[in-house]
Amino acid sequence: MTEQRPGRSLTELSGLGPRMAERLERLGITTQHSLLFHLPYRYQDRTRVVAMGSLAPEQEAGCQGVVRAAEVVGRRRPMFVVRIEDGSGFLTLRFFQVRDYLKRTLQPGRGVWAFGTVRRGSVGLEMVHPEIEASGEAPPDPPSHLTPVYPLTEGLTQGRLRSWIAQALTRNRSRLPEHLPETLRAEHGWPALPDALEAVHRPDAEADVEALLAFRTPAQERLVFEELLAHHLALRKVGQQRRQARAPALTGTGSLTEGLREALPFELTGAQRRAWDEVRADLAGDRPMQRLIQGDVGSGKTVVAALAILQAVESGYQAALMAPTEILAEQHGATLKEWLEPMGLTVHWLAGSLPERERRAEADAIANGAARVVVGTHALFQKEVRFAELGLVVIDEQHRFGVHQRMALKEKGRDPHLLIMTATPIPRTLAMTAFADLEGSVIDELPPGRQPVDTVGISDARRDEVEARIRDAVAGGQQAYWVCPLVDESEMLQLEAATATHERLQAAFPELEVGLIHGRMSPEEKEAAMTAFKDGGTHLLVATPVIEVGVDVPNATLMVIEHAERMGLAQLHQLRGRVGRGSRKSACVLLYHPPLGDKAKRRIAAMRETNDGFRIAQVDLELRGPGEVLGTRQTGLEQMRIADLGRDRALVPALPRAADTLLSDDPDAADALIRRWVGERAVYGEVG
Numbered sequence: 001m002t003e004q005r006p007g008r009s010l011t012e013l014s015g016l017g018p019r020m021a022e023r024l025e026r027l028g029i030t031t032q033h034s035l036l037f038h039l040p041y042r043y044q045d046r047t048r049v050v051a052m053g054s055l056a057p058e059q060e061a062g063c064q065g066v067v068r069a070a071e072v073v074g075r076r077r078p079m080f081v082v083r084i085e086d087g088s089g090f091l092t093l094r095f096f097q098v099r100d101y102l103k104r105t106l107q108p109g110r111g112v113w114a115f116g117t118v119r120r121g122s123v124g125l126e127m128v129h130p131e132i133e134a135s136g137e138a139p140p141d142p143p144s145h146l147t148p149v150y151p152l153t154e155g156l157t158q159g160r161l162r163s164w165i166a167q168a169l170t171r172n173r174s175r176l177p178e179h180l181p182e183t184l185r186a187e188h189g190w191p192a193l194p195d196a197l198e199a200v201h202r203p204d205a206e207a208d209v210e211a212l213l214a215f216r217t218p219a220q221e222r223l224v225f226e227e228l229l230a231h232h233l234a235l236r237k238v239g240q241q242r243r244q245a246r247a248p249a250l251t252g253t254g255s256l257t258e259g260l261r262e263a264l265p266f267e268l269t270g271a272q273r274r275a276w277d278e279v280r281a282d283l284a285g286d287r288p289m290q291r292l293i294q295g296d297v298g299s300g301k302t303v304v305a306a307l308a309i310l311q312a313v314e315s316g317y318q319a320a321l322m323a324p325t326e327i328l329a330e331q332h333g334a335t336l337k338e339w340l341e342p343m344g345l346t347v348h349w350l351a352g353s354l355p356e357r358e359r360r361a362e363a364d365a366i367a368n369g370a371a372r373v374v375v376g377t378h379a380l381f382q383k384e385v386r387f388a389e390l391g392l393v394v395i396d397e398q399h400r401f402g403v404h405q406r407m408a409l410k411e412k413g414r415d416p417h418l419l420i421m422t423a424t425p426i427p428r429t430l431a432m433t434a435f436a437d438l439e440g441s442v443i444d445e446l447p448p449g450r451q452p453v454d455t456v457g458i459s460d461a462r463r464d465e466v467e468a469r470i471r472d473a474v475a476g477g478q479q480a481y482w483v484c485p486l487v488d489e490s491e492m493l494q495l496e497a498a499t500a501t502h503e504r505l506q507a508a509f510p511e512l513e514v515g516l517i518h519g520r521m522s523p524e525e526k527e528a529a530m531t532a533f534k535d536g537g538t539h540l541l542v543a544t545p546v547i548e549v550g551v552d553v554p555n556a557t558l559m560v561i562e563h564a565e566r567m568g569l570a571q572l573h574q575l576r577g578r579v580g581r582g583s584r585k586s587a588c589v590l591l592y593h594p595p596l597g598d599k600a601k602r603r604i605a606a607m608r609e610t611n612d613g614f615r616i617a618q619v620d621l622e623l624r625g626p627g628e629v630l631g632t633r634q635t636g637l638e639q640m641r642i643a644d645l646g647r648d649r650a651l652v653p654a655l656p657r658a659a660d661t662l663l664s665d666d667p668d669a670a671d672a673l674i675r676r677w678v679g680e681r682a683v684y685g686e687v688g
């Protein structure tokens with residue numbers, strides 16, 4: 001029998017069958033209780049009706065109007081296109097599938113309310129697949145309250161989730177255990193748990209809209225704090241466990257590490273030497289190293305990682321390097337090959353896209369110890385991969401590697417040493433609490449001869465100038481990147497944008513070789529695209545923002561970022577870091593579509609003013625807030641459900657004391673919090 005607690009079975013909810021339950025499981029939702037903690041990451045304001053005459057592209061808006069025309073257009077790919085009017089202007093609604101109910105609902109003369117993102121169409125502004133309501137002749141009223149937006153997975157819709165969550169709230173209100181101490185709640189004026197959940201899932205019409213959109217209501221703050229606290233507690237557990245654990249002492253012999261240092265065409269900078277000394281000392285100890293190397297883009301973290309890997313191999317152990325994306329992993333793979341293979345070491349490769357047979361062969365080599373150095377993605381840490389004697393794990397880009405992944409490492413052999421590299425400068429208070437289990441090294445010096453990148457903001461209307469710059473760069477024997485805009489949350493649209501940009505640029509520069517790289521390409525295609533660019537065969541490389549981290553082609557001296565106003569500062573800085581990696585002067589063009597919002601203006605100004613990642617990170621924290629969900633979600637330190645370490649950093653200093661109190665007064669509540677937010681097994685310092 002299922003528990004008579006809020007942990008009750010999902011399929012008790014109406015409209016939720018086993019198939020949907022399976023989909024929810026992909027989001028980690030297995031009970032009604034966990035469904036209630038699937039929280040909106042933003043809200044839509046559907047309460048306002050915007051006059052069609054004042055709509056602008058990119059705007060998410062609700063409109064009321066009357067259908068003036070409705071027709072099916074296109075033979076091969078028929079679409080349903082509807083034109084509505086509200087007295088101030090027209091708007092086109094476009095549907096890629098012709099559905100009968102749409103034809104019935106959207107007949108000429110009908111009043112409609114439509115909500116969606118506005119974009120420029122072939123004949124004026126349009127919305128693609130808007131949400132619609134239509135009744136009689138008068139347009140229906142908009143909703144009276146803000147609408148929550150939830151993270152989704154394939155086959156789920158916002159509407160369904162909202163309905164299930166509403167049911168779960170009603171059924172479980174009286175059964176939601178409170179784990180935050182009463183005194184803490186009183187001190188901050190935070191509501192009790194059921195009220196807090198109600199307020200975030202079903203904001204009422206009287207709610208403070210501004211505060212809600214900014215995630216600043218007491219209800220949101222309370223849940224944010226709970227989540228941060230749970231992660232903090234979980235990390236302390238992991239840290240504690242690892243401090244008690246044993247690791248192989250990788251004392252090394254110097255045979256390989258010295259070999260690499262001699263073979264490198266450069267001397268280590270002072271900062272690299274310091275970081276390497278710290279790492280080397282940790283590796284030689286019999287406690288697992290837990291070290292975070294922070295260094296600005298291009299500061300040379302990879303060399304330190306390579307030395308650590310060699311020290312592990314010299315000591316008779318395996319080493320693995322993991323990166324968050326395949327493109328990045330491939331880059332590291334290529335660099336390591338260049339350095340390690342001349343010393344007779346093979347660099348193995350394991351990623352999800354590898355054909356089954358090859359993956360199995362790699363997994364075997366890892367298990368029998370034939371593979372000494374392995375580079376890959378998360379696929380490295382799947383259950384079926386067992387290392388013979390893993391001594392060191394290097395992870396690139398901490399911010400995509402949360403507590404779960406860190407815990408997953410434990411299962412790979414005896415506790416290996418752990419080295420994490422990040423280019424995101426992490427302010428001290430955040431570092432202390434968000435990385436309660438790590439020690440840090442900083443590479444605060446760039447290799448000699450680097451020149452700061454000149455950054456300019458250019459309006460889209462002056463594209464010609466940008467194209468002239470590309471011709472100049474190529475004429476001077478250099479290369480350029482062209483980064484496509486970040487589109488929605490949809491990978492398909494992203495892909496379309498990249499392909500269209502590639503075609504457009506190839507047509508604009510018939511005399512140049514224009515390459516294309518995006519996340520959906522096969523590994524071979526990606527590698528071919530990267531190699532062609534590295535070798536200089538491609539002059540201009542069109543890329544989706546996935547090249548954000550790690551790509552290293554020193555001959556590329558120009559970076560054009562399209563729709564730069566849509567990107568967060570951290571991401572812009574990462575992207576810009578792809579140029580200025582050699583000794584030649586480089587430039588970064590932030591191409592924007594006016595009018596610029598206030599924050600976008602400040603972001604572009606900050607980029608023009610400084611190349612210093614630390615300064616950028618500070619401005620980023622000041623500017624971060626709602627409305628930049630895309631930016632923050634993609635570059636946030638960790639994917640949490642409601643908390644955002646940037647936006648919510650003011651709550652962070654209170655965490656250690658709250659954690660101490662809870663651990664001494666009510667350790668069960670501490671465990672329950674970890675279970676609720678991080679996962680059952682995290683309570684024991686294990687994989688969630």
Ligand SMILES: Nc1ncnc2c1ncn2[C@@H]1O[C@H](COP(=O)(O)OP(=O)(O)OP(=O)(O)O)[C@@H](O)[C@H]1O
Binds near residue numbers: 298
């Ligand atoms: N001490 C050094 N002197 C000269 N060049 C160096 C030095 N260290 C590294 N480099 C070179 O600088 C470039 C950047 O190094 P690397 O890729 O390790 O940077 P990174 O810190 O990983 O940067 P990112 O976070 O941007 O990926 C590489 O081409 C590397 O070979």
